[in-house]
Amino acid sequence: MPSLTVVHSEWIKMRSLRSTVGSLVAIPLLTVGLSALVCFFVKPAKIESPDFDPLELSFYGLSFGQVAAISFGTLVFSQEFHHSGLRVWLSAVPRRGVLYGSKMAMTGSVVLAVGLLSGFTTLLLGQALIGEAGIGITDTGALRAAVGSGIYLALMALFAAGLTALLRSGVAVLGVLIPFLLLVPFIFTDLASGVGKYLPNRAGQLLAQQDPQGPIGPWAGLGVTALWVGAAVLAGWFAISRRDA
Secondary structure (H helix, E strand, O other), X not given: OOOHHHHHHHHHHHHOOHHHHHHHHHHHHHHHHHHHHHHXXXXXXXXXXXXXXXXXXXXXXXXXXXXXXXXXXXHHHHHHHOOOHXXXXXXXXXXXXXXXXXXXXXXXXXXXXXXXXXXXXXXHHHHHHHHHHOOOOOOOOHXXXXXXXXXXXXXXXXXHHHHHHHHOOHHHHHHHHHHHHHOHHHHOHHHHHOXXXXXXXXXXXXXXXXXXXXXXXXXXXXXXXXXXXXXXXXXXXXXHHHOOO
């Protein structure tokens, strides 16, 4: 179980490191910035397309924002596996469950707050840039996309954090997870249209479409992502609780 005192100490540790702060700041910069650029420069061609989706266009940067969220979750944990950091960590708070839960709670809550801010900014700015073809926040899927994208970014940060706790290597997690999420569905198109719909990123990002088609809906897709994350967090806890510091 997380402890508020330990969560606060983890927050102080996180904000004292430029690498973690930089990756956290990159979440809104990539999510909002790239989405705005695409809406501004690509909108004429997209609007004329028969499958034009104003939500999907305005949340184009979400795929890149998730890279920053994954980097943040990885960095928060990987720092503990350098220079006997885990041993110092455990000597300060011997209860591993409290430590692990507090670190996860801090990681998820910080990215959730930044993600929600990014989600609403992306929606409002993107639809304003799209113009007359855009939608309002009360239209179908708009509020769901803004809130869901924040939850999705937090889940991806926790996914990376759990895998880092399991593998004890930020390099390994970033080297495997980012190419797997970004490249595999595009290289193997059959995978993207079949089993690939149940990959954590493909399923979770359905919420950024106004009318997603397929076997699962947007909230169910986010639930699929949460199952992946739950498995990674549990695996990370098993590794932390069993291994020597």
